[in-house]
Every structure is written in C-alpha cells, then in structure tokens.
Amino acid sequence: MDGDTAITIDVLGSLSQIDAGEWDACACPEADKGRPSDPFTTHRFLHALEASGSVGPGTGWQPRYLVARHGDQTIACAPMYAKSHSQGEYIFDHNWAHAYENAGGNYYPKLQIAAPFTPATGRRFLTRPGWEATGISALTQAAVQLAVENDVSSVHVTFCTEDEALAGEQIGLMRRFSQQFHWVNHDYADFDGFLASLSSRKRKNIRKERARAQDFGGEIVALTCDDLKPAHWDAFWQFYQDTGARKWGTPYLTRAFFDIAHETMADDMLLCLALSDGVPVAGALNFIGRETLFGRYWGCIEDHPCLHFELCYYQAIDFAIAEGLARVEAGAQGTHKLARGYMPVATHSLHWVRDAGFAKAIAQYLEGERAAVDEEIEILTGYGPFRKAHVEEQD
Known part of the structure; x- marks a missing residue:
C-alpha cells in the first residue's frame, strides 16, 4: 500500500455508476471461492432493489453509495442512503426522532448505512482485503463529513458485525445493542x-x-x-x-x-x-x-x-x-422462536449524532439499554428448549 497516495471518496446516486466486479471485490471478496458471506450487500441484490424501484425516488431510501479509492483501485464502499423516515430498518429510533424534533431540530433526513429492509447481520463497511482499518476510517469520516456539510442530523450503521461495531466505537461512533433469535447447527x-x-x-x-x-x-x-x-x-x-x-x-x-x-x-x-x-x-x-x-x-x-x-x-x-x-437467522423479534431452538443473540449498530447535547443524551440511553439487552438475553437463554447436558457440552 502506497501511503503517499491520498484516499478519495465518491458519492454515487446509482450502482450503475460502478462496475459490479469493482463493487463486489470489496463487498464479497470471499465469493471467489464460493458463496458470499451474505448476498445483501452484493451488487446484484442492491441493484435489484434500485432497478425495481424498491429504493430510490418516492421511497424514502435515496441511494448515496460511498466509494473509497486509493489511486485507481477501489478499496472500500458502503451501501448508504439518505432517509426521510425510519421505516424498514428494524433498529428503532422513532423515539429519538420525536425527541429531536420536539427540541426544535429536524431529524430527517438522516444517513443510513444498511442493507435496506434486511435485519440480517453482515459487513456494512465493505473493504478489499488488507484495507480494513483504512477503509472503515475513510468511509466513516466521509459519511460524517457529508452529514455535517449537508446539515443532516445523524448517521446510522445498522446490523453491522461485532468487529465493525468495536472498530466504529474506537473512532467515536456510539455502539448500540439489540437482540434476535438464531438457530445454531x-x-x-x-x-x-x-x-x-x-x-x-x-x-x-x-x-x-x-x-x-x-x-x-x-x-x-x-x-x-x-x-x-x-x-x-x-x-x-x-x-x-x-x-x-x-x-x-x-x-x-x-x-x-x-x-x-x-x-x-x-x-x-x-x-x-x-x-x-x-x-x-x-x-x-x-x-x-x-x-x-x-x-x-x-x-x-x-x-x-x-x-x-x-x-x-x-x-x-x-x-x-x-x-x-452453521446457523439460521430468523429475522427480527419473536420470542416464540425460542421454543423452536432459536436462541437469543446480540446484534449491533453504530450511530453518530451531529448535535452534541443530543448525542450525550443518546449515549446515556444506550448504556442503560445495553444492560437491559444483556439481562434479557441471559434470562431468555435460561428458558431455552435444550437439555441441560447439551447446554453444558456447548459451554
């Protein structure tokens, strides 16, 4: 990697502006040897959403894809959208929006790095192998800078991996915990x-x-x-x-x-x-x-x-x-899944809020919410359907 070459960022309004192979080299480099880890950030899935009109004008999901380049090479990208509502996200921030607007601010539009309509854990900062730290940093800085320059309230990264959540927290984003039910093989x-x-x-x-x-x-x-x-x-x-x-x-x-x-x-x-x-x-x-x-x-x-x-x-x-x-992710919510072998696990998201006072209040809220989620997972796990001997073997 040439440290003297600057990282440049492009904001694309359509996936037609980038070659599928160039995007997927960051989104799913593992697919060279089989399936991608998940299909939800591949060019073909995101393009299907866009080409079908499921995202785009009139939907509240306006594409603002981030692409980071080092010289002529694309090293990272992110599926980002300008949102005019909080529908289709499954990490609920409606109360944040109400509080923000009651205080006189405009919560919408906001920026959302996500696989639309998809509460499935996966990479959101899509980086070419070897560029992970540089790519996450560049994409995060670009999203925040775009929010500041356009007077946007906030940036949200939903259903990211735990590694991404930890990396984002280290560079100043707020980490949020949620809970789903997954079956493990x-x-x-x-x-x-x-x-x-x-x-x-x-x-x-x-x-x-x-x-x-x-x-x-x-x-x-x-x-x-x-x-x-x-x-x-x-x-x-x-x-x-x-x-x-x-x-x-x-x-x-x-x-x-x-x-x-x-x-x-x-x-x-x-x-x-x-x-x-x-x-x-x-x-x-x-x-x-x-x-x-x-x-x-x-x-x-x-x-x-x-x-x-x-x-x-x-x-x-x-x-x-x-x-x-290795597992089945059964989507959002549903304690009825517990009796059918789907056990509670933590999911992760990252958040940045432009207003410092509001960000402080959210950070305090998230601290209490994390403790509540941890406690809920522990309690629900105790109600799981597995034999005690099986649980001890897996531990």
Missing part, C-alpha cells in the same frame, strides 16, 4: 439429531407441530436455483403483499424486485411453499449465505395450524443441516 446429522438435543417436552411439541403442518392437506416443497419458476413469484407476491399490508401498511419491495431477483439471484434464494392441489397457499423466502440461511419473508392466503412454524423455522433447519450451514 451443532454438527447435527439430521433433524432428529437436533431434536435429540432438546428437552423431552420441547421435542414432543415440535414433532406434534410438524405433524400438524404436514397434515394441512397438501404438499410442502423447498425450491432453489433452477427449480424456481416465474409463476412461483406470482404466488409469493400475494403472500408478501398480505403480510406487508398488515405489518408495515405498504410492502417495502415492489413486484419487479422478485422478477429481477429471479433472473440474477436464483442461486441465492430458498423458497419454501405449501401447495394445495399444486397451487401455492403459503410460503417463506430465505436467502442463502456462505455459512448462514437468512429467513426473510412469510405470507399465506390460507390459514393452517403450525404451517408458519414449518415453513419459516423447521424447513430452514432442515436445509441448514443438509447443506452444512
């Missing part, structure tokens, strides 16, 4: 091997739930790669619209996203469907990472007992075991 040979690690009562309950789901009157299939067909997305769009309307008011993703993803990301997706006389009546969409299966969206047009648990949780475990994946 302890080298299970099959689903029965997983069940054997549970207490008798939990084991019987899961078997009962799977039997009820399988008895819904149709067929359950798990599809990926070439098995995915355009007609499957017609069906899943109905499911997604129903869930989105109930949870968020308006679905975050457009119909066009699924068509583009079908063309560019079929190998990255696992779609679990319940078919009644060959017609899909419920489904769960997952994305496949190098070591992790990421559960993302669920929906149905018919209600059947336990079908949600089967498609979202148990089919995901089946796939992870079969493919040798």
